[in-house]
Amino acid sequence: MKKVLGIALGVLSAIGGFVDIGDLVANSATGARFDLNLAWVVPFGVIGIIIYAEMSGRVAALCQRPVFDLVRERLGPRFGAGNLVASFFINLLTLTAEIAGVAIAVSLLTSVNYVLLIPFAAVLVWVVCWRLPFNIMEQVFGLMGMALLVFVVAVWKIGPDWGDLASKATHPTVPNGETPFTYAYYAIALFGAAMTPYEVFFFSSGAVEDRWSAADLGENKANVFIGFPLGGVLSLAIMVCASLVLAPRAIDVAQLSQVPLPVASAVGRVGLAFAILGIFAATFGAALETSLSSGYVVAQYLGWPWGKYHPPTRASRFHVVVLASIVVAVLIGLTGVDPVKVTEYSIVLSAAALPLTYFPILVIANDRRYVQDHTNGRFLNAVATLYLIVLVLVAVATIPLMIITKGGA
Amino acid sequence: MSTRSSMRAILLAALMTLVGCVEHRVGPARTADDYDRKARTTASAAISAVETVRFLAELSSAGDSLATFTSVSVSEQEDALAAIRSDFESIQPPGSPSDEVRSQLVGLLDAAVEHVATVRIAARRGQLGELADIGAPLAGDSAALNSFLQALS
Amino acid sequence: MNTNARVLHATLDLLDRQLRDRHGVLCGNVDDLEVEHAEDGRLYVTHIVTGAGALAYRLRRRRLGRWLNRFSNRMADAEADRSMIPLVLASQIGPAIDLAVDAADLPTHDGERWARVHVVEHIPLRGRRARD
Numbered sequence: 001m002k003k004v005l006g007i008a009l010g011v012l013s014a015i016g017g018f019v020d021i022g023d024l025v026a027n028s029a030t031g032a033r034f035d036l037n038l039a040w041v042v043p044f045g046v047i048g049i050i051i052y053a054e055m056s057g058r059v060a061a062l063c064q065r066p067v068f069d070l071v072r073e074r075l076g077p078r079f080g081a082g083n084l085v086a087s088f089f090i091n092l093l094t095l096t097a098e099i100a101g102v103a104i105a106v107s108l109l110t111s112v113n114y115v116l117l118i119p120f121a122a123v124l125v126w127v128v129c130w131r132l133p134f135n136i137m138e139q140v141f142g143l144m145g146m147a148l149l150v151f152v153v154a155v156w157k158i159g160p161d162w163g164d165l166a167s168k169a170t171h172p173t174v175p176n177g178e179t180p181f182t183y184a185y186y187a188i189a190l191f192g193a194a195m196t197p198y199e200v201f202f203f204s205s206g207a208v209e210d211r212w213s214a215a216d217l218g219e220n221k222a223n224v225f226i227g228f229p230l231g232g233v234l235s236l237a238i239m240v241c242a243s244l245v246l247a248p249r250a251i252d253v254a255q256l257s258q259v260p261l262p263v264a265s266a267v268g269r270v271g272l273a274f275a276i277l278g279i280f281a282a283t284f285g286a287a288l289e290t291s292l293s294s295g296y297v298v299a300q301y302l303g304w305p306w307g308k309y310h311p312p313t314r315a316s317r318f319h320v321v322v323l324a325s326i327v328v329a330v331l332i333g334l335t336g337v338d339p340v341k342v343t344e345y346s347i348v349l350s351a352a353a354l355p356l357t358y359f360p361i362l363v364i365a366n367d368r369r370y371v372q373d374h375t376n377g378r379f380l381n382a383v384a385t386l387y388l389i390v391l392v393l394v395a396v397a398t399i400p401l402m403i404i405t406k407g408g409a
Numbered sequence: 410m411s412t413r414s415s416m417r418a419i420l421l422a423a424l425m426t427l428v429g430c431v432e433h434r435v436g437p438a439r440t441a442d443d444y445d446r447k448a449r450t451t452a453s454a455a456i457s458a459v460e461t462v463r464f465l466a467e468l469s470s471a472g473d474s475l476a477t478f479t480s481v482s483v484s485e486q487e488d489a490l491a492a493i494r495s496d497f498e499s500i501q502p503p504g505s506p507s508d509e510v511r512s513q514l515v516g517l518l519d520a521a522v523e524h525v526a527t528v529r530i531a532a533r534r535g536q537l538g539e540l541a542d543i544g545a546p547l548a549g550d551s552a553a554l555n556s557f558l559q560a561l562s
Numbered sequence: 563m564n565t566n567a568r569v570l571h572a573t574l575d576l577l578d579r580q581l582r583d584r585h586g587v588l589c590g591n592v593d594d595l596e597v598e599h600a601e602d603g604r605l606y607v608t609h610i611v612t613g614a615g616a617l618a619y620r621l622r623r624r625r626l627g628r629w630l631n632r633f634s635n636r637m638a639d640a641e642a643d644r645s646m647i648p649l650v651l652a653s654q655i656g657p658a659i660d661l662a663v664d665a666a667d668l669p670t671h672d673g674e675r676w677a678r679v680h681v682v683e684h685i686p687l688r689g690r691r692a693r694d
Contacts, residue, residue, distance in 0.1 A: 063657060065580075072591065073578045078621060080578075111477045130685070249464060252457040254489060257482040261464060268473045276478070302614075303580055303591035304674065312685075314587075316677035323681070370657075409450065 007219050011227045013142025018231025019238075020286035021101035021256070022094070022193035022347040024279060025340055027235045029253040030186050031242025034178065039169040039239060041187050045194025046232035048391075050224050051384050052358060055365040055376070056200050057220040060207035062371045067204045068300035070370070071360045083356045084301045088294060090353055091198050093346040095290040096329040099125060100339035101283030104256045108276050118333040125287045126326050130319070134209045134308045141285030147278035151237040154266040158244055165240065185401045185408050188394055189344060192351025194235070198286075200357060201293040205300070209309050217374070241266075254340055294325035344408060352398035354391045362388060438500050444507040445561055448514050451497040452558045455518055458490040459551045462525050466544030469537045479540070480532040487525045494518040510561070517557060521550040580658040581612060583665040590670030592659065593617040596646060610652060610659070613645035613669040634669040644669045 030038045060066050068087075072080035100114065102121040107114035128137060174183045212220065241262035242253065253259060260275035267274075292308070299306035299318040306318040333339075362384050366375050376384065402408075438444040465482050468474040497518065502511050524546045531543045579592045593616035596609035613634060619627025631645055638644060647661060647668075654660040665671045 065657065069580065073580075077578055077593075077617060081621060108478050108481050109475070111481055249460045250453075250456050251460050251464065252454070254454070254457065255482075255485050257478070257485055258461055261461070261468070264468050264473050264478075265464070269475055272473070272475055272478060276475075302617075303588060303612075303670065305588040312682050313678050316682045317674050320677045320681050323685075 007222050009139055009143075010219055010223045011230075012146060013139050014223045014227025015230045015234065016142040016145025016148070016281065017138065017285050017289075018228060019145060019148055019234055019278075019282045020094075020193075020196070021097050021283050021339075021343050022196065022350075023235050024101075024238065024259050024282065025253065025256065025343045026186075026190045026193040026347055027238040028242045028246070028259040029340075030190055031239035032246040032251055032253050034175055034183070034186060035243045035247055036165060036169040036239065037172040037175055038183070038187055038190055039236060040172055041190040042194060042232050042236050042239070045191045046228055047383075048191070048195045048387050049199065050228050051380070051387060052195060052200055052361065053203050053228070054221065054224045055361050055384070056204040057207050057212070057224065058217060058374055059361065059364050059371055060204040061212035061216055061220060062214060062374060064208055065370075066208050066296065066300060067201055067357060067361060068297045069303075070364050071357070072301055074364055074367070075360050080301055084297055086353050086356060087197060087201070087297050090346060090349050091201075091290055091294050091297065092325055092328060092332075093342060093349065094196070094198060095287060095294065095325060096332045096337075097339055097343040097346050098283045098287035098290055099326070099329050100333050100342065101256060102280060102287055103333070104339065105276055105280035105283060108257055114339075115334065115336060118330055121284075121287075122326050122330045122333075125284065125291060126323060128284075129288055129291055129308075129322060129326075130312070134206065137288060138206070138285075141281050141288065144281030145278060145285060147274045147281060148234055148238075150263050150267060150271050150274040150278065151234065151241050154263045154271060155237050155240050155244070157266040158241075158262075160240070160244055179405075181401055181404050182408060184397065185348070185405045188351045188398055188401065189347050189408070191394065192347035192349075192354070194232070195354060196347070196350055197354060197357050198290045198293040198350075200361070201296050202289040205292070205296045205307070209307050211309075214374075256340060291322050291326050291329075295319065295322040341407070348398055348402060351391075352395045355388065355395050358388060358391055438503055438507075440503055441507050444500070444503055445510060447497070447500060448510050449558060449561055451493055451518075452514060452554050452561075454493050455490060455521055456551055456554045456558070458486045458493065459521050459525065459547050459554065462486045462528055463544055463547045463551065466528055466540035466547070469532070470539065470541035472538075474537075476535065476537055479537060480529070483525070483529045483532050487522070487529050490518070490522050490525055494522060513557060517550065517553050521547070521554070524550055576607065576610070576655065576659070581610070581668075582658050582660050583668070584660070584662055585664070586660075587665045589661070589665035589668050591617075593645075594620050607649055609646040609648055610661075611645050612647065614673075615669070616645050631669075634672055637672060638669070 027042070056067055059070065063070075068080070068084070071083055099118060099121050102125065103114040103117035106112070106117050106121065110117075132140075174180055207216075207220070210216075238259070242259075245262035245265055246253065246258065251258060251261075256279070260272055260279065263275040264272040295318045296306060298304075298321045299315070304317050305315045307315060310318075312319045332342075362376075364370050365384075366381065368375060438447050462483055465474065465479055465486075469479045494515070498515060502508050524544070528540060528544045528547070531540060536543070576592050576595060581589050581591060583589045590612045592610050593613060594611035595607050596611055597605045598608045600606055613631060615627045615629070615631030615634060617627070618624075618630055621627075631643070635644055644667065647663065651662045652659050653662055666675070
């Protein structure tokens with residue numbers, strides 16, 4: 001019974017923790033602008049993150065070593081160094097966006113200008129990071145993130161023509177007024193929002209933090225195979241809401257505060273309150289994950305002691321890096337950069353950088369010296385290699401598309 | 410892939426990102442067509458902001474919104490609209506046919522900003538039940554911007 | 563011939579591995595290896611080299627590497643080069659390499675000590691666990 005409860009908790013945390021500011025912005029903006037013509041990207045991205053996270057979790061559980069540690073060992077310090085710099089920078093951008101998201105969620109309930117709330121949000125994030133034990137942190141914010149289910153409720157309350165929705169989603173086209181380039185750009189953005197690299201650094205380091213072993217592989221699979229698809233359903237609900245409510249009014253999502261509008265209209269003030277709570281939990285949880293991830297990647301590459309399970313005096317450099325990342329993110333946020341723009345850039349660049357971390361994991365998950373008998377099966381390898389090809393194509397196409405579409409304008 | 414070239418690529422990406430985050434939405438316009446295109450982008454963005462405020466006002470009057478959410482969101486849209494207007498006004502029109510486009514659009518934007526400000530003031534004063542009425546002129550602004558957009562296509 | 567092949571394989575299996583001290587504390591990676599030609603013409607690994615300086619040197623930032631190394635040795639007032647660990651001290655060579663030394667004696671831990679003394683110990687709310 002306790003085991004079932006533990007698994008249930010893990011699954012719920014995975015669902016609630018799936019969505020972050022990237023998913024909120026990407027799904028809402030895409031729904032408002034492209035209707036359901038990009039809906040197919042969500043399941044495609046969910047399958048990708050399932051493969052990615054399952055492999056990382058398995059590797060971490062079987063050899064007690066997380067992603068970055070193994071990247072350097074298996075692929076060399078030069079590749080690892082380039083990987084580290086890219087991942088750290090993108091992580092920092094994501095952290096900036098998430099902290100801004102927390103500040104915006106709080107400002108929507110308190111009327112204080114969100115820029116003033118950024119330092120406050122950052123202090124809160126850091127205090128939780130510093131003090132709350134790892135698994136409690138995951139569970140609390142994961143469960144709170146379930147408040148976003150209100151988007152599913154909103155769709156149900158609007159009562160759309162399901163047949164119509166289904167047919168629109170399964171027959172994607174480039175809508176009038178858009179070019180194939182903007183279509184591709186937003187597809188990449190959605191994809192990057194679903195397959196965030198920090199999720200994997202966090203997930204694999206977390207497996208070591210939670211001291212997973214071969215016995216926990218089943219739980220890993222449950223979290224990943226049940227939690228993530230349901231998280232994908234949440235993302236789709238956000239997109240459908242935007243397409244049903246925002247698109248007909250010609251509203252484009254340029255501010256985070258526009259995202260919960262469909263919920264307010266369909267479910268009322270209570271729904272709106274839940275939506276804002278969900279946004280707070282999603283961005284706060286993601287801020288925790290990204291700030292810890294910045295510590296993980298640096299410490300793991302350089303072989304430092306790392307992890308929340310150590311008292312801070314035993315992993316001082318790790319905690320200093322986490323603190324420094326939060327400080328830098330705050331400074332960037334305080335310059336007044338548009339949080340939605342920062343979010344868009346962070347997800348697009350995440351998508352472009354995916355091969356760097358995906359490829360090593362794919363290699364290691366097939367290496368008996370690390371995973372013993374639990375290597376990838378033939379089917380998994382076929383699908384995973386297909387995804388690798390897609391990721392490389394995405395990586396190559398991203399910067400040109402960013403230039404051609406002028407950042408998705 | 411040597412560290413040096415990968416570092417350069419990363420620095421380039423970093424620079425582009427930061428530039429992208431702080432640059433203006435619109436750059437200079439060299440031809441009349443270019444200017445028209447920027448006018449269309451501006452009009453679309455303005456319609457989005459105006460419609461958002463209309464929506465917020467309707468939700469507020471129907472009791473479907475929260476007081477703080479309404480006032481913060483309306484303020485955000487007001488700031489966005491003001492930025493859209495000033496971005497457009499700062500573009501140098503390339504020739505006299507574009508001057509006509511400019512004066513038309515600027516006029517529409519001025520009206521929109523004014524009406525959105527009225528809604529914001531009322532929202533901050535707590536007149537949440539009457540926001541839909543106070544925001545009634547926004548429907549006209551939106552329609553006018555739409556006609557402008559159609560005429561320019 | 564056989565011994566040579568084993569040594570080379572050991573190089574691949576030694577480089578970039580995680581190092582652990584005698585208490586199991588993570589203390590850096592194998593950043594480089596010091597090899598020596600013996601009289602019989604074979605190559606033997608004599609030392610494990612670890613530290614930011616060693617890593618920089620291996621990543622072709624030679625001058626930076628040498629400077630970092632000198633800097634860290636001078637900071638610790640060390641006579642010998644602390645980044646060189648004789649291979650005899652490596653007890654377990656597997657997924658990680660266990661060393662029969664204390665992390666505190668290695669250059670990689672200088673940064674850890676600095677961070678602890680100058681940053682972490684000044685931060686409040688460390689709680690009971692941290693006071694050990």
